[in-house]
Amino acid sequence: MATVTSALEHNQTDFFAQLERRINEKGDFPALSKSIQNIRQLIQDEGRNIAGIANAILSDFTLTQKIIKLANSGLYSKADNEVTTVSHAVVVLGLDTIANIALNIRTIDAPSAAKSEPGTIRGELEKAVLASDIARNIVAQSYVANGEEAIVCTQLHHLGRLVLVFYFPDEWARIQQIAGGDEARENDAALKVFGMTIDEISHNIAKDWQLPEKISGSVTGLTANMNPELGSVGWLKTMANFSGRMAALLVNNISTQNLKNFIARYSGSLLLPSEVIWGSIEPIQNKTSQLLAHPELEQRNRECDRSRKRVAAGLLELSTALARGMDFKSALNIALETIHDSMRFNRVVVFFRDADQFKASLYFGNLKPETMADLFFSKNYAADVFHLSLAQKADVFIQDVALSRETTIPAWYRKALPDACAFILLPLISNNSKIGLIYADWKEGQTRVIKPREFSSLVMLRDYLIKALVKRS
Numbered sequence: 208m209a210t211v212t213s214a215l216e217h218n219q220t221d222f223f224a225q226l227e228r229r230i231n232e233k234g235d236f237p238a239l240s241k242s243i244q245n246i247r248q249l250i251q252d253e254g255r256n257i258a259g260i261a262n263a264i265l266s267d268f269t270l271t272q273k274i275i276k277l278a279n280s281g282l283y284s285k286a287d288n289e290v291t292t293v294s295h296a297v298v299v300l301g302l303d304t305i306a307n308i309a310l311n312i313r314t315i316d317a318p319s320a321a322k323s324e325p326g327t328i329r330g331e332l333e334k335a336v337l338a339s340d341i342a343r344n345i346v347a348q349s350y351v352a353n354g355e356e357a358i359v360c361t362q363l364h365h366l367g368r369l370v371l372v373f374y375f376p377d378e379w380a381r382i383q384q385i386a387g388g389d390e391a392r393e394n395d396a397a398l399k400v401f402g403m404t405i406d407e408i409s410h411n412i413a414k415d416w417q418l419p420e421k422i423s424g425s426v427t428g429l430t431a432n433m434n435p436e437l438g439s440v441g442w443l444k445t446m447a448n449f450s451g452r453m454a455a456l457l458v459n460n461i462s463t464q465n466l467k468n469f470i471a472r473y474s475g476s477l478l479l480p481s482e483v484i485w486g487s488i489e490p491i492q493n494k495t496s497q498l499l500a501h502p503e504l505e506q507r508n509r510e511c512d513r514s515r516k517r518v519a520a521g522l523l524e525l526s527t528a529l530a531r532g533m534d535f536k537s538a539l540n541i542a543l544e545t546i547h548d549s550m551r552f553n554r555v556v557v558f559f560r561d562a563d564q565f566k567a568s569l570y571f572g573n574l575k576p577e578t579m580a581d582l583f584f585s586k587n588y589a590a591d592v593f594h595l596s597l598a599q600k601a602d603v604f605i606q607d608v609a610l611s612r613e614t615t616i617p618a619w620y621r622k623a624l625p626d627a628c629a630f631i632l633l634p635l636i637s638n639n640s641k642i643g644l645i646y647a648d649w650k651e652g653q654t655r656v657i658k659p660r661e662f663s664s665l666v667m668l669r670d671y672l673i674k675a676l677v678k679r680s
Contacts, residue, residue: 222401223411229374235273236373239332240314242267244516250306260305261294261355265343268335268369271362273308274300276416289419292355328373335365337491338454342446344487349479351438357446360425363418364447367409367426371397390455394428437478449473453488457495466492518664521545522671529675536569542672543571543645546665550657552647553627556582557635559643563587565597568643573650581623586641591617596632597641602666603632604657626650631657633669637677645669 246263264270271293278296279289290296297305315329342361346354371379378400385396394404401408406427413423425444436442456466467485474481525541539557547555554572556579558565567582588594592615596603605611606629608621620627630648634641 219401219403219411222403222408223415226370226374233374234313236269236332236369237313237315237328238267238269239336240516242270243309243312243314244519246270246305246309248519250302250309257294257297260297260302261292264293264297264305265339265355265358265362266336268332268362268365269312270308271359272366273312274305275359275363275418275422277304277308279417279419281417289421291419291421292353292359294355328369331365331369331372334451334454334458335362335369337457337495338362338365338447338450340491341450341453341488344491345446345450345477345479345484348483348487349437351442353438356421356438357443360422360443361447361450363413363422364409364426364451366412367405368393370408370412371405390452442476442478445473445476449477457488457492460495463492517549518545518668521549522668525668525671525675535676538675539569539672540571542668543569545668546645546647547571549664550647550661551649551653553650553653555645555647557643557645558582558584559635560586560641565593565643578623581619584617584619589617590614593617593620593632593644596634596644597636600634600636602634602662604662605630605632624648628653631662631665633665635669635673635676637673642673642676 242263245266246260249260249263264274274293274296275290277283278299283290283299290299315332339358339361342357346357351357371382382393382396382400385399386392394406397403397405397408403411409426410423413426421440421443424440425447427444429445429448453466453469456469461469466488467481470481470484470488474484477484521541521544525538525545528538528541543555543557546552552572554570554574556567556570556574559568563586564583565586567579570579584593588598592603592605592611595601605616608616608627608629627648628651630646633645633647635643635645
C-alpha cells in the first residue's frame with residue numbers, strides 16, 4: 208500500500224476517486240448485528256411505534272447514516288423540507304424501505320468499545336454509539352427542541368474516522384503512527400498523509416451526500432469563540448465534539464476527576480451546568496468501567512446476543528419454509544437445529560405423544576441413533592420433572608443433574624443419557640392437549656447460565672412451532 212499512500216498524499220481528487228473505488232470493492236459500512244436484529248424485530252412487531260424504531264436505528268452508525276442519506280436524496284427529499292432526524296426519515300421512507308435496508312445490510316458481531324481494539328471498525332462503530340448515548344442522555348436533561356438532531360449529528364461526527372478506518376486501514380495505521388495515538392493530533396497527521404484533515408474529509412463527504420447544513424456543519428471540529436444558541440448549528444457541533452471526545456475518554460478509563468474537569472471546559476458552550484452533564488454521563492461511565500474491570504460480562508452479553516440472533520434467523524427460515532409448503536418433519540429439523548446452535552447445546556430431542564407414551568421422535572446433535580429407543584416415558588403422571596413440565600405447562604431449566612433430587616430426575620433418563628450435566632424442557636401444549644416436549648442438554652463443562660431474554664427467544668420458537676403443528680393437524 209506504500210505506492211497508493213504516496214499517490215494519495217496532497218491530492219484530494221485522487222483520494223475521493225480512490226474512496227469511490229474502494230466503496231465499490233468493499234461495499235457499504237457493516238452494521239452491528241445487535242442493532243440490525245433489534246430493528247428487524249421491531250418492524251415485525253404489530254405494536255411497533257416510530258419512536259421505538261428510530262431509537263433502534265440510532266443505536267448504530269451505519270443504519271443512521273444510510274437512512275438519513277437516503278431520506279435527503281433526490282428520490283425522497285424536498286428542497287424546503289430537509290431531514291435531520293431519524294424519526295422524520297422513518298416517516299419519509301416508510302417501513303418497507305427501512306425493512307429492506309435492514310434486510311440487505313451486512314453485519315458484524317462487535318464487543319463493547321471498552322473491549323474493542325483501538326483503530327478497528329468494530330471499535331470505532333461502538334465508540335460512535337457510545338458518543339450518541341452520551342448525547343442522548345444530555346439532551347434528555349436540556350430544553351432543546353428536536354433534541355434527536357444532536358444524536359444524529361454526534362453519530363455522523365465520526366464519519367471521516369470511520370471512512371478511513373474501514374476503507375483505508377493501512378493509511379489509517381500510518382496516521383496513528385504519526386499522531387502517536389493522540390486523537391488531538393490526528394487531523395495534522397491526516398494532512399500529511401492525504402493532504403486533507405479528517406474534518407475536511409468528513410465535510411466533503413457530507414456535502415457530497417447532500418446532507419442538511421445542520422448535519423454537515425457538525426461533522427468538523429470546533430472553531431474559536433463559538434457562542435452557540437441551544438439547538439443551533441454551532442451548539443450541535445459542540446455537542447457532537449464533546450460527546451465524541453468524552454466517549455474516547457471513557458473508553459480509555461480516564462479518572463472521574465479528569466472527566467469532570469473536561470466537562471467544566473464544555474459546560475458554558477453546552478449551556479448546561481456541569482452537574483447536569485455529569486449526572487447524564489456518570490451511569491455510562493459506571494457501565495463502561497464495569498466492562499473494563501470484568502470483561503467476562505461482555506463475553507456473556509455477546510453470547511446472549513449471538514443466541515438471540517441465531518433464533519431470529521431460524522424463525523425467519525422456518526416461517527419461509529412453511530409458507531412454501533415444506534413438510535412438518537423437515538420444518539421440525541430446522542427448529543431443532545436452531546435450538547441446538549443458538550445455545551451451543553450438546554443435543555436436542557423432541558418427544559411426541561404416541562398412544563400411552565411420550566417417545567423421542569427426532570434429534571439433532573450428539574446422540575447415538577440406537578439410544579432413541581430408550582428415550583420414552585409413560586403419559587401417566589409421575590412426580591418427575593418431565594411430567595411436571597407437561598402438567599403445569601412449565602419451561603424448565605435443570606442446572607445440575609447430579610445435584611437434583613433422585614425423584615426429580617427419572618431413572619430411565621439417568622440410564623439413557625448419563626453424560627447430561629444440565630438440560631431444559633419446553634413443553635408442546637395446545638388447547639390443554641399435551642402434544643410433546645422439546646429437550647436440550649449440555650455435557651459437563653458446557654453448561655452456561657440462560658438469561659431471561661435467551662429463554663424468551665427459545666419460547667418464541669417453540670410457540671411458532673406449535674402454531675405450525677396445529678395448522679397442519
